[in-house]
Amino acid sequence: MDPLSGKVILVGITGGIAAFKVPFFLRELKDKGAIVKVILTENAKKFASKEVLSVLSDGVFDSLWEASIPHISVTEKADLFVILPADYNIIGKASSGIADDLLSSSIAAYNKKLLFFPSMNSRMFENPIFQKNIDYLRSCGHLVVDPSSGPLACGEEGKGRLPSITRLVLETEKALIPDLFNNAFCLVTGGGTREKIDPVRYLTNGSSGKMAYSIARNCYLAGGNVELILGRNTIAPDADIPYRITSVETAQDMFEKIMDRWKDVDYLFMSAAVSDFTVSSFPKKIKKTGKLDLKLKRNVDILTELKKKKKKQFVVGFSLESENLKASTLKKMKEKGCDLMVGNFPDSIGSNNTSGIIISNSGEEEFSCSKDELAWKIIKKIKS
Numbered sequence: 001m002d003p004l005s006g007k008v009i010l011v012g013i014t015g016g017i018a019a020f021k022v023p024f025f026l027r028e029l030k031d032k033g034a035i036v037k038v039i040l041t042e043n044a045k046k047f048a049s050k051e052v053l054s055v056l057s058d059g060v061f062d063s064l065w066e067a068s069i070p071h072i073s074v075t076e077k078a079d080l081f082v083i084l085p086a087d088y089n090i091i092g093k094a095s096s097g098i099a100d101d102l103l104s105s106s107i108a109a110y111n112k113k114l115l116f117f118p119s120m121n122s123r124m125f126e127n128p129i130f131q132k133n134i135d136y137l138r139s140c141g142h143l144v145v146d147p148s149s150g151p152l153a154c155g156e157e158g159k160g161r162l163p164s165i166t167r168l169v170l171e172t173e174k175a176l177i178p179d180l181f182n183n184a185f186c187l188v189t190g191g192g193t194r195e196k197i198d199p200v201r202y203l204t205n206g207s208s209g210k211m212a213y214s215i216a217r218n219c220y221l222a223g224g225n226v227e228l229i230l231g232r233n234t235i236a237p238d239a240d241i242p243y244r245i246t247s248v249e250t251a252q253d254m255f256e257k258i259m260d261r262w263k264d265v266d267y268l269f270m271s272a273a274v275s276d277f278t279v280s281s282f283p284k285k286i287k288k289t290g291k292l293d294l295k296l297k298r299n300v301d302i303l304t305e306l307k308k309k310k311k312k313q314f315v316v317g318f319s320l321e322s323e324n325l326k327a328s329t330l331k332k333m334k335e336k337g338c339d340l341m342v343g344n345f346p347d348s349i350g351s352n353n354t355s356g357i358i359i360s361n362s363g364e365e366e367f368s369c370s371k372d373e374l375a376w377k378i379i380k381k382i383k384s
């Protein structure tokens with residue numbers, strides 16, 4: 001599922017310095033299958049060339065005075081109208097009903113949700129007039145994403161940066177998706193836990209955390225308030241992602257972190273590869289010479305422990321099986337008291353794709369797809 005596929009996205013560009021980043025955003029939208037139309041102000045042309053925007057989009061408009069009457073004809077076909085960077089000026093115009101050029105007239109003529117990404121010097125952003133204007137736009141049902149903090153083009157530091165391209169795309173997708181979770185707390189575990197053997201060696205597995213990232217991303221898109229509890233993983237998170245990440249090492253750490261949050265959890269997605277065994281660790285690095293005896297002990301079984309404490313929480317378990325996938329997944333689902341269980345094969349570990357079976361009270365479904373698609377299938381099953 002890509003929410004952008006086939007959707008008409010109208011992008012309004014204003015005269016903020018961050019306009020030079022818009023071509024990268026347009027390319028992402030196009031890669032995800034969107035039809036992209038662009039409106040730019042006269043001042044925006046100082047920062048982003050019309051020629052480049054034309055190559056990366058399905059049409060650029062910059063004048064009210066065209067036979068097609070673009071502020072009416074272009075806006076009526078758009079599924080979503082995104083304004084980025086939304087400068088101080090356009091927020092002022094949009095919130096007070098000024099329509100004196102193509103972009104502001106198009107905003108006036110658009111009768112669906114608008115998505116604004118403000119970007120400016122932090123003193124302009126904090127100006128009480130500007131803050132009142134964005135509050136008003138939000139009260140009208142429009143979406144305004146706060147800028148990020150960091151170094152600004154003017155040489156100052158503060159809040160005012162355009163968020164990363166990843167975040168811009170994420171928020172654009174979110175604006176197109178129905179709010180299924182209504183801010184419910186979705187706790188997602190992922191990656192592999194690791195148990196120390198000696199100061200430098202670990203007992204662990206090849207889990208990448210990709211499944212957990214896909215679930216976290218899709219839960220956020222569907223309106224969840226998301227936290228990821230991550231063991232060892234191979235993914236560098238984007239600093240601008242709007243969900244929390246807590247890192248853990250051992251299975252016991254992961255269990256304790258889940259328990260700290262348990263009473264607030266609405267949905268738990270237990271996609272971490274938790275080590276079944278821990279080991280009595282050696283205080284010093286083990287020498288190569290001689291025989292090595294590792295004393296393994298059973299680790300805490302997180303899902304079995306949670307079964308005893310389950311109240312309102314909807315629990316999604318994951319089961320990795322080399323054989324008898326359906327029977328083993330069903331057995332685990334019952335033993336561990338999960339509401340939904342995903343059975344998958346060992347070659348899913350570390351891969352972008354996965355195959356297996358989803359079992360829930362409403363039936364079963366086999367899958368062979370990307371982890372992102374699986375995450376969406378699970379959410380749809382939960383909410384069907």
Ligand SMILES: Cc1cc2nc3c(=O)[nH]c(=O)nc-3n(C[C@H](O)[C@H](O)[C@H](O)COP(=O)(O)O)c2cc1C
Binds near residue numbers: 014016085090120
């Ligand atoms: C070099 C330069 C950079 C600017 N960057 C921003 C900016 O990042 N955000 C902003 O709100 N205004 C910025 N401005 C001011 C706007 O360009 C100005 O308010 C202009 O009237 C906006 O016109 P428009 O909304 O029609 O595009 C900048 C101006 C200059 C000269």
